[in-house]
Amino acid sequence: MKYMTTAEIREKYLKFFEEKGCKRMPSSSLIPDDPSLLLTSAGMVQFKPYFLHQKELDPQYIGTTTVQKCVRTNDIDNIGDARHLSFFEMLGNFSFGKYFKNEMCTWAYEFSTEVLGLPKERLYFTVFEDDDETIEIWKSLGVEDSHISRLGEDDNFWRAGPTGPCGPCSEIYFDQGPEVGCGSPDCAPGCDCDRFLEYWNCVFTQFDGQEDGTLAPLPSKNIDTGMGLERIAAIMQGVTNNYDxxxxxxxxxxxxxxxxxxxxxxxxxxxxxxxxxxxxxxxxxxxxxxxxxxxxxxxxxxxxxxxxxxxxxxxxxxxxxxxxxxxxxxxxxxxxxxxxxxxxxxxxxxxxxxxxxxxxxxLRQGQVYLAEAFEKLEGDTLSGEQAFTLHDTYGFPVEVTEEMCADRGVKVDMEGFERCMEAQRERARAANVKDAEAAWSTYGGVHADILKEVGATEFVGYDRMSASSGVRALIKEGQRVDSIAAGDTAEIVLGLTPFYAEMGGEVGDTGVIEGEGFKAEVVDTKAPEKGLTCHNVKVVEGELHVGDTVRAVVDELRRKRISRNHTCTHLLHAALRQVLGDHVKQAGSYVGPDRLRFDFTHFEGVTPEQLAEVERVANEQIMNAVPMSTYETSLDAARESGVTALFGEKYGDTVRVVEAGEFSRELCGGCHVANTAEIGFVKIVSESSVGANLRRIEAVTSFDALAYMNKVEEELKETAAELRVPLFDVSERTAANIATIKDFEAKRKANKKMAAEGSIVEYLENMVNVGYPLIVARIDGLDAGGLRNAWDILRGRMPEPGACVIGTINNDKPVLMAAATDEAVAAGFNAGNVIKAIAGNIKGGGGGKPTMAQAGGKDAAGIDAALDAARELLAK
Structure with missing residues (x-):
């Protein structure tokens, strides 16, 4: 068996199935084109529309082959052992009715033994218990009976869910040798030990599971195979651990x-x-x-x-x-x-x-959470639920939580924490099953049926604002209908349309659809299925039937405003990359008739100077009247030419490139102006954060930009009149007024603090000496910070280092605090012990260090009793 690198195996696999007539397809994005899935976790995800015959493969190919990047985290706690990974590559081969078991088994055996050179005597095969057909195929290829096992439904029957596509599967195992096994004489493929490593799974999707449990044959039999690249690499490299x-x-x-x-x-x-x-x-x-x-x-x-x-x-x-x-x-x-x-x-x-x-x-957030938890703590144990919240929500390691609690004399309920962790694992496992079921269940419905029946809608709106077309389908209240009439709200599907369907951040067109005696207002245009345009309409007059011919007319003025804003997003994108750096990527947008919004990746706030430069650069391109051009090309050719692909966007084999001279070149299917001068000018109205590493610009163009600037000027004039200063002195006078207000506020706070100190100092008169100066006092209305401030003031006024016990009621909640200097602790004071001894009076609990401890409670009526208990305890 010859050593092969991961790269060699990957290429050999793809080339092998290409030579069999399969189309080599690139890996799809980790963001699946399926709202039911969080992440792409299997190679078949991008091919579900083909399996369901919503899309058809080019007839020159008999199937497809891919190496799919996958992320799966439902087993995150097992990652780091020999097999489990969160990121892995899945070698895949898929047929949508063109070939089935015989070809797949033959090719899998050929690739394993002839291309990879795996020893035949170390290969083992499992099949579904009653799948005699597959057993005969393996035997015909030379596999001995002793190397074939029948397993039950849990191991060798694949289902998307309780109903729907399903079928038997056959897995190929490699015997890694008894030295890595469990030692049991019954050890065989399917055992939990590492001896028999499953590296290839061939799924034969041939049934449609019914609600009564019966299996109805599918119209066409499909193949869905997956082979873990890391697993087969381990075999070919002579190691028993993926990480080696x-x-x-x-x-x-x-x-x-x-x-x-x-x-x-x-x-x-x-x-x-x-x-x-x-x-x-x-x-x-x-x-x-x-x-x-x-x-x-x-x-x-x-x-x-x-x-x-x-x-x-x-x-x-x-x-x-x-x-x-x-x-x-x-x-x-x-x-x-x-x-x-x-x-x-x-x-x-x-x-x-x-x-x-x-x-x-x-980490600092976690510390704040802990501090709040300590204030409310009853007893000396932090609950497992709180420790889990720190771990799960704040990313706070539980071992750090234990250490910080120990400093306060507080334990952590680790059993409760583990229960929460196990519950999360169960949710993850359940979600993984649910995702697999939902992956198929979301496909279908009225729009998918229409797309399959009538085909894609031809879009002619780049060059035309009106077009005549036949009515292909009508939808009312979610159901297909033969006709609609005045007063109805419905969806109209045409053979071709000038209306742009909402996509890529650009809003859908509006306008009218009219025919003989019929008129409907188009209030929005959507694409519920890729390639299918639906005109959402309110019927104004007349009646419309499937098969009628109508004229679709776009609101041209609105479209022009949208096009200006869309082209401007391209200019802003390029300007941001020029000013801030090439790490800037578009991460979302909204392009409407009245404004534009542009989200982009960046790691700090954009300074006013940078924002002004971005605006200047974009307006320079507008003022230079740069001609716009568009053309279609292959995705590979576009990438090679340096075209900017939108961050996280998924593209087909053929893409549309939109260029603004040499300044901007992006992949885009939206509507644009013919020349940048049509934009007029752009004004950025805001820049803000919308998430970690994500910023947002909002802007206006053309007449909306002019209206915005006129409004700013009007506000500025009104403010200047109120301040009684010239127009361009407003900012200077405003800054002077703010400075004056801040000075008044600082003086007010200082006076308040001095008054507070004066009242606190009164408690010095009740100070006693118990081997060190001690103050026991009730000072209501203080929060946690106020208690600490009170101690700071008292400590500074004591004749020598001492201690205090302070009780407070704040918003009907009692709180106790004990604090001391190091000298008082050396003389016998222990704040943690004091708090534990007296907290019961307020039906609370707490703890802390010898120098400072705190407790909260439920019974405010017991605050004086708690302080009396402290006096008695410390007097002894």
Whole structure:
């Protein structure tokens, strides 16, 4: 068996199935084109429309083949063992009715034994228990009976859900040898040990599962195969651990260099180094595909992986930002296969660095949460639920929580924490099953049926604002109908249309659709299925039937305003990259008739000076009257020419390029002006943050920009009149007034503080000496910070170092605090012990250090009793 690199296996697989007549397809984005899925976790995701015959493959091909990048985190706690990964590559081969079991089994056996050269005697095969057909195919290829096992539905029958597409599957295993097995004489494929490694799964989707449990044959039989690239690489490289393969081992070497630790000398260190190498690939590819860190959805998964990698790095002694060392290595190892990580390298590096620096702030957030939890603590144990919230919401390591609690004399309910963790794992496992079911269930419906029946709508609106067409379908209240009449709200599907359907941030067109005795107002245009345009209308008069001919007329003035704003987003994008750097990527937009909104990746606020320069650069292109041009080309050719692809966007094989001279060149399917001069001018009205590493610009153009500037001038004139200053002295006079107000406020606060100190000092008169000066007092209305301030004032006025016990009622909630100097503690005072002894009087609990402790309670009526108890205790 010859050693093969991961790259060699990947290319051999794709070439093999290309030569069989399959179309080589690129990996789809990790953001699936399916709202039911969070992340792309299988190779078949991009082919579901083909399986359901909503899209048809070019007849010259019999199937497709891919290497799909995948991210799956439902087993995140197992990552770092021999097999589990959050990022992996899945070798796939798919047929949509052109070939089935015989071809697939034959080719899988041929690739395994002849291309890879795997020893036949070490290959084992499992089939569904009653799938005699597949057993006979394997035997016809020379596989011995002893190497074929029948397994039940749990192992060898694939279902998308309780109903829907399903079918038997056959898995191929490689015998890694008894030395890595469980030692049981009954050990065989399907055993939980590592001896028999499943590396290829052939799914034969041939049934439609019914609600009564019966299996109806599908009209066409499909093939869905998957082979884990990392698993087969481990086999071909003679190792029994995915992390010992060439790519992942190279990443582990980065960890060895940064940490100074040697791999395979300590089990805990090994696992941390494996987790960091795995997570670094996930975050690199997720960011490259348009996912940014956030506290929900995909962004939350990304953030959790980032923080987990940072936590594990700390356990092996890696301090400060480090993950970009991994990014550089990943680009070197995989950039030739996945150009998106090369194109977005600077963005990936900046996002990761920002998150690494931000994690310090996260730790501080966790500390604030803990402080609040201590204030409300009843007893001396932090609940498992609170520790889990710190871990799950704030990314706060539980071991840090334990350490900080110990400093306060507080324990952590680790059993409760583990229960919460297990509940989360169960939710993740359930969600994974639910995602698989939903992946198929969301396809279909009235729009999908119409698309399949009548085909895609031809768009002619780049050059024409009106067109005649036949009515292909009508939809009313979610159902197909044969006719609509005056007063109806409906959807009209035409054979061709000048109306642009909402897409890529550009809003849909409005206008009218009219025919003989019929008129409808188009209030919006949507594309519920890719390629299908639906005109949302309100019927004004007459009646319309399927098959009638109508004339569709776009609101041209509105379209022109939208086109100006859309072209301007391209100019702003290019200007932002010129001023701020090439890491800037579009991350969303809104293009309407009255304004535009542009979201972009950046890692700090844009300064006023930078914003002014962006506006100047964009307006320079407008004033230069640059001609716009558009053309179609292949995606590969567009990339090679340096065209800007939108961050996170998914493209087909053929793309449309929109150019503004040499200044801007982007992939875009939207509507644009013929010359930049048509925009008039652009005015940026705001710049703000809309998330971590994500900024937003809002702007107006043309007559809307003029109206905005006129409004600003009007407001400025009114303000100047109120201040009684010339127009251009408004800012100077306003600044002077603000300074005066701040001075008055500072004096007010100082007077208030002096008055407060005077009242607190009165408690010095009741000070007693119990071997050290002691003040026991009730001062109502103080919060936690006020209590500490009171102690600071008293300590500064005591004749010698001493201690205090203060009780307060604030918003009907009692709080006790004990505090002391080091000298008073040496003389016998212990704040933590005092608080524990007296907190019961207010039905509360708490604790802390000998120098400071605090407790909250539920019974405000007991505050005086608690202070009396303190006096009695300390008098002894």
């Amino acid at each position: 393969t060439d790519v992942l081992r190279s990443l582990i070497s980065v960890g060895e260099r940064l940490s100074g630790k040697e791999y395979k000398t300590d089990a805990d260190v090994d696992k941390s180094l494996r987790i960091i190498s795995d997570h670094s690939r996930s975050v690199t590819f997720m960011i490259a595909d348009g996912i940014l860190p956030s506290n929900e959805g995909r962004g939350y998964v990304l953030r959790r992986l980032l923080r987990r990698a940072i936590q594990k790095a700390h356990t092996v002694g890696i301090e400060g930002p480090f993950l970009n060392e991994y990014v550089d290595e990943i680009v070197k190892l995989m950039g030739d296969v996945y150009p998106e990580i090369v194109d977005n390298r600077e963005l990936i590096r900046r996002v990761i660095l920002s998150e690494e620096e931000r994690f310090g702030a996260t």
